[in-house]
Amino acid sequence: xxxxxxxxxxxxxxxxxxxxxxxxxxxxxxxxxxxxxxxxxxxxxxxxxxxxxxxxxxxxxxxxxxxxxxxxxxxxxxxxxxxxxxxxxxxxxxxxxxxxxxxxxxxxxxxxxxxxxxxxxxxxxxxxxxxxxxxxxxxxxxxxxxxxxxxxxxxxxxxxxxxxxxxxxxxxxxxxxxxxxxxxxxxxxxxxxxxxxxxxxxxxxxxxxxxxxxxxxxxxxxxxxxxxxxxxxxxxxxxxxxxxxxxxxxxxxxxxxxxxxxxxxxxxxxxxxxxxxxxxxxxxxxxxxxxxxxxxxxxxxxxxxxxxxxxxxxxxxxxxxxxxxxxxxxxxxxxxxxxxxxxxxxxxxxxxxxxxxxxxxxxxxxxxxxxxxxxxx
Numbered sequence: 207x208x209x210x211x212x213x214x215x216x217x218x219x220x221x222x223x224x225x226x227x228x229x230x231x232x233x234x235x236x237x238x239x240x241x242x243x244x245x246x247x248x249x250x251x252x253x254x255x256x257x258x259x260x261x262x263x264x265x266x267x268x269x270x271x272x273x274x275x276x277x278x279x280x281x282x283x284x285x286x287x288x289x290x291x292x293x294x295x296x297x298x299x300x301x302x303x304x305x306x307x308x309x310x311x312x313x314x315x316x317x318x319x320x321x322x323x324x325x326x327x328x329x330x331x332x333x334x335x336x337x338x339x340x341x342x343x344x345x346x347x348x349x350x351x352x353x354x355x356x357x358x359x360x361x362x363x364x365x366x367x368x369x370x371x372x373x374x375x376x377x378x379x380x381x382x383x384x385x386x387x388x389x390x391x392x393x394x395x396x397x398x399x400x401x402x403x404x405x406x407x408x409x410x411x412x413x414x415x416x417x418x419x420x421x422x423x424x425x426x427x428x429x430x431x432x433x434x435x436x437x438x439x440x441x442x443x444x445x446x447x448x449x450x451x452x453x454x455x456x457x458x459x460x461x462x463x464x465x466x467x468x469x470x471x472x473x474x475x476x477x478x479x480x481x482x483x484x485x486x487x488x489x490x491x492x493x494x495x496x497x498x499x500x501x502x503x504x505x506x507x508x509x510x511x512x513x514x515x516x517x518x519x520x521x522x523x524x525x526x527x528x529x530x531x532x533x534x535x536x537x538x539x540x541x542x543x544x545x546x547x548x549x550x551x552x553x554x555x556x557x558x559x560x561x562x563x564x565x566x567x568x569x570x571x572x573x574x575x576x577x578x579x580x581x582x583x
Contacts, residue, residue, distance in 0.1 A: 235421065238263045242270040243278075243385060245411030249396060252405030252421040265399035266392040266408060273388040276302045277380045279326060280336055286378060290326065294374030304368035307361075310383045314358035316510060320456075324356040326377030389415035390450060415450040424539075427451075444514055445539060445556070457504045457511060457563050465567040466574075477563075478503040481574065483518050484582040485548040491582075497544060498552060502570045504563050513566040514539075514558035519577055520550045526576045527555065534569035535559055550580050 236251040236259045247270065249263050278284040285303050299307070310323040329335075331351070361372040372378060393408040393415040400406070405418040407425055416425060424445045428437060444451070456475040463470050463479070471478045480501040482494025492498055502515040513536075519527050524541070531538065539556040559566050 240267070242267070243274055243388060243410060244280075245385070246409075247411075248407075248409040249392075250407040250409075250425075251400075252407075252419065254400065254404055258400055258404070261399045262396035262406060265395040269392040269395045270388060270410075272302060273306075273384060273391070276300060277306050277384040279330075279377075279379055279381065286380065289370065289372075290377045293372045293376050296369055296371040299368050299370050301368060304363065304365065304370070306380050306384050306387055307363050307370060307378070308365060309387050310378075310380050311358060311361070311363060313383050317507060318509070319358060320507060320509070321382045322355060322358045323378050323380060323382070324358055324361065324372070324376050326379035327375070328353075328355050329379055329381075330377065385410050386413045386415075386450065389413045393417040393450075413450070414446070416446060416448055420447055447539075451505075451512070456507050458508050461508070461564050462504060462567045465564060465571050476503060476505045479567075483552065484580075485545075485550060485552060486582060487545065487548045492545075492548065498548075500570075500574065502567070504566065506560075506563070508563050510560075511563035511566055512558065512560045513563075513570065514556070515570070517555040517557060517570075517573065518552050519555070520580060521553050523577045524553050524555075527573045530573040530576050531555075531557055531569065534572060535561065536566075536569055536573075550582065 236254055236256070238249045238259055240247045240249075240263075247266075249259070249266055251259055251262060254262075274281070274284070276285045279286055279290075281287060285300060289297055289299060289303070307323070310321075313321040314323060356373070356376045360376065361370070361378070363370045389408050389410045392410075393406050394417050396406045396408065397404070397417040400418075402418065405420045405425075406416065408415050408417075414427065424447045426443050426445045428443050457472075457477045459470045459472045459477045462477050466479050466481070468479060468481065471480075478501060480494065480499050482499045484491060484493045485498055486492070498518055500515070500517045500519075502513050504511050504513050506512050517527060517531070528538065528541075536557050536559040539558060541553060541555050543552065544554050545552065559569065561569075
C-alpha cells in the first residue's frame, strides 16, 4: 500500500499493497506507523494535531490488541486457538470472536466458498503454522498432501448467545477476513476517540478502512507492489471517499478481455484494460501513450469486484456516456480536462463501481459503444 494524498486529476491503480503516507497540498496529513498482526500499520488523520493523533492511535492499538488476543491462529493463548482445540463441541464465544466468525461466514457465502474459514488445518499442514517473523530465512522442504477442506457449511454460529460449533477435526482460520474487520473496527474506534470529528484512514498491510470526513477531494492512495515503496507520481492511484478496500485480488482476465475485445494487463490478480484515442496538439499527434485513453482496472474476485478508471471522450459525447454509466450503476467521481488546445477537445471522467467483474466490464463497454469515432481515431 502506498500513500494517501489530496485528490489530483491523474487517476489509476492496480497493484497489490496500498500504503497511506499522508501528503496533501499544501498541508501534510498527520500519520503514525507501527507494526501489529504481523503487518505494517498506518493511521492517517485528515485534520488535527499531535495530541489528536496520539488519542486516535491509542484507540486503534487497543482494537488491534483485542483482535490479536481473540483471532490469532499463532498464539497458544488466543481464544481462537482454544476454540480449535475444542472442536466437536458447541462453545460460547466472546462477542468479538463471534463477530469475526460471522464476517468469515458471510464472506464464504458471498463467494460461494472461495473464501472459507475451515482451511486452518490445510494451511497449518502446508507449513504456515507460525507468524512470518518466526520463519527462518532458509529451511528444508515440506511435504504437502492435497485433500479437500471440510467446507464452511459444516460449521454453525448463532449470534444469539454467541454459540459456535465445528465438527471434530476442523480448524478455523480467520486470516482472510479478520484483518479487514480489524481495520474497520480500528477506524471507527480512532474516530470515536476524536469525538467523531475529522477523518481517519487505517491501513493494515493494505487493508484500508475509512471513517469520518475525508480530506477535500477524498483519500488518494498510491498502489505499489511493496508496502515500503516511496511515493512516486508515476505510480497508479485510487481515490476513496468512504468505506474500505482490500488489496487481495483474484480477477480472471479472459472474460474481461472477451467483453472489451482487447488484451488486458494482469498483475497480482488485478486486471486493467486500456483503450486509446487520438488527438492533435501543436501539430503533433498524441494518443494512448500520452494518456489520451479510457482505462478500467478491476480488483477483488470475479463475483465481487470493484472497477475504477478514467473515461476519455470528446465533448459532444459527454452526456450520452454519463447517462449510460449512471444507468448501469457506475458512480461518477469527477469530470474535467487533462489538456489544452488539443483537437478535438477531450473530456475525462473518473468513475468507479462494484459488482461482478464481467457485469462491470459490460457496463463500461456499453458506454464505450455510445461514442462516435473522430477522423483522428
